[in-house]
Amino acid sequence: MDIIDVKNVDLTLGKTQILKDISVSFEKGKIHGLIGRNGSGKTMLMKCICGFIKPTNGEITVDGKRVGKDVDFPKDMGIIIETPGFIPYYSGYKNLKLLAGLNNKIGKEEVRNSMKQVGLDPDLRRHVRKYSLGMRQRLGLAQAIMENPKILILDEPFNGLDKEGVAEMREYLLSYKEQGKTILICSHSAEDISVLCETVHEMDKGVIEKLS
Numbered sequence: 021m022d023i024i025d026v027k028n029v030d031l032t033l034g035k036t037q038i039l040k041d042i043s044v045s046f047e048k049g050k051i052h053g054l055i056g057r058n059g060s061g062k063t064m065l066m067k068c069i070c071g072f073i074k075p076t077n078g079e080i081t082v083d084g085k086r087v088g089k090d091v092d093f094p095k096d097m098g099i100i101i102e103t104p105g106f107i108p109y110y111s112g113y114k115n116l117k118l119l120a121g122l123n124n125k126i127g128k129e130e131v132r133n134s135m136k137q138v139g140l141d142p143d144l145r146r147h148v149r150k151y152s153l154g155m156r157q158r159l160g161l162a163q164a165i166m167e168n169p170k171i172l173i174l175d176e177p178f179n180g181l182d183k184e185g186v187a188e189m190r191e192y193l194l195s196y197k198e199q200g201k202t203i204l205i206c207s208h209s210a211e212d213i214s215v216l217c218e219t220v221h222e223m224d225k226g227v228i229e230k231l232s
Contacts, residue, residue, distance in 0.1 A: 023048040023171060023202045024069060029078030031064055031226075038064045039075070040226040046204055046219070051197050053217030054206040055231075060223040062206045063101060066173050069204070070099055083170065098169040100177050104160030108149035112159045113142045116166060125167050134166035135159075139188055153180030161189065165196070172196065172203040178212055190215055 022045040031039035039061050046052045054062045067073040069080055071093040080087045082094035106115045116131045132142040138158040151159065157180045164172055172193075178186050193203055193216060207213055213220055220231045 021048050022046060023083055024204065025081040026065070026069065027079050029065075029068060029075045029080060031068060031073065032076045038226055039068070042078070042226075042228050044221060044228050044230075046202065048202050049197065049200045050218045051193065051203040051205060051216045053213040053220040054204065054223060055208075055210070055213055055220060056223035061226040062223050063175055065223065065228075066101055066175055066204070066206060070094065070097065070101065070173055072101070094171070096170040098164030098167065098172045100160045100164050101173065101175045104156065104163060106148045106156070106159065109147050111145050112140055112148055112151070112155075112162075113144075115148060115159070116163055119163055120166060123167065130168075131166055134162040137165065137192060138162045139185070154182060154185055157181055158185070170201060172201060174203065175206045176208065177205065178207060178209065186212070
């Protein structure tokens with residue numbers, strides 16, 4: 021069963037066509053990979069799926085709901101797109117607690133657990149502005165998973181992580197898939213894609229092609 025269905029999607033910004041007649045579907049309970057050079061349209065496709073950008077033409081359905089028509093933003097989705105933005109003079113825990121308060125679906129314990137799962141100490145008082153790139157990336161992933169969503173949309177989630185950190189994140193994502201979650205991941209690393217993904221699509225100049 022497909023949980024994300026993209027049909028005949030075009031996206032034009034100004035005079036530039038970013039996405040060209042994209043039709044692709046992603047099956048529930050699998051890890052799907054998107055590869056392609058910078059500027060190929062990967063991030064824009066992810067933004068359309070998440071409801072952040074409205075396509076010029078076509079339709080996107082996520083978990084049976086049409087994005088931009090039935091829902092503005094798909095429910096039950098954890099997202100990392102580009103560098104996650106946090107309040108720099110708050111701790112990681114305080115940032116996540118504030119974000120959790122927007123939906124009021126989870127409490128302190130779930131926030132703390134999500135940080136521990138990605139290798140961060142919830143009691144660390146250091147402000148986020150003093151975090152390394154790898155720590156920020158982990159915090160972004162903690163934020164994406166803390167409400168236990170059905171779907172994860174992850175744009176370059178391994179950026180800034182050392183070898184050990186990458187191995188830990190891969191293990192976590194594989195365990196997440198085992199729980200029946202669906203993950204769409206975009207990575208520059210061929211190794212990340214080959215280790216994690218059951219389907220791989222390549223994007224080039226706004227066009228998509230299935231590789232496996």
